[in-house]
Amino acid sequence: MRIIAGTARGTRLVSTRARWLRPTSDRARQTLFDWLGDRIVDARVLDLFCGTGALGIEALSRGAREAVFVDVRTSALGLVRENLRRTHFEGRAQLVRADVRTALGKLAREGRFDVIFADPPYADARVLKDLLRSVGNLLQRDGVFVLERSVASELPEDESGDLLLQAEKRVSETVFSVFVLREQRVRSFDA
Numbered sequence: 001m002r003i004i005a006g007t008a009r010g011t012r013l014v015s016t017r018a019r020w021l022r023p024t025s026d027r028a029r030q031t032l033f034d035w036l037g038d039r040i041v042d043a044r045v046l047d048l049f050c051g052t053g054a055l056g057i058e059a060l061s062r063g064a065r066e067a068v069f070v071d072v073r074t075s076a077l078g079l080v081r082e083n084l085r086r087t088h089f090e091g092r093a094q095l096v097r098a099d100v101r102t103a104l105g106k107l108a109r110e111g112r113f114d115v116i117f118a119d120p121p122y123a124d125a126r127v128l129k130d131l132l133r134s135v136g137n138l139l140q141r142d143g144v145f146v147l148e149r150s151v152a153s154e155l156p157e158d159e160s161g162d163l164l165l166q167a168e169k170r171v172s173e174t175v176f177s178v179f180v181l182r183e184q185r186v187r188s189f190d191a
Contacts, residue, residue, distance in 0.1 A: 001054060004030045006061030008087040014079055015052050023052050024119065024148060028171040032146065033058055035169055035176070036115070039144060040064050043114035046107065046138065048100050048131070053080035055117040055148075060089045064115070070096045070103040100127070104134050112140045119148040129156050136162030136181055145179040 001023055003011045015023055024032075032055075033040065041063040047056030048070050056067035057080075067089075069080045077095050084090045096103050100120070116135055120127045128149075135145050145163060149155075151173050155165070163179040170176075 008061040013083045046113040046116040048118040068094045116145045133161040147177040
């Protein structure tokens, strides 16, 4: 696994074979970031269920101003810390060890985000519902929320709170669902 583009292009990221870890493939990450385009430049980014931190670190490499990484596992944040060291982005990152529900409450008091990534456990529909209901409180008016999920998993109906599904893109067995705030449509996405 490596950084695809930007200032840290080609840097190898550390990972582990732990069952709880499911890093986004290089191909899927490249497709996602090419799709997001210049929305990343100077963005404040939140990486929920961050695992290795590959999404947030890719954003930093492509010009994001700041990234906040959230995971409940100390071992995941250890991977993120090492990957930030390898890419020299420690000064533009914040690590939060907490479950996502707790972290969202804390982060809501610290400001909003331009781009929010979430790669929750595929099998946990309850976590997905909670996330869709609450993440809008952290999104800038013209921001985007990118949910990574398995092609086999369904989005819960009528559970998106303040969010509106704007576009989806499939890469192999991964689907990226892009949400915006209901009152705000952002620049279109080409699916």
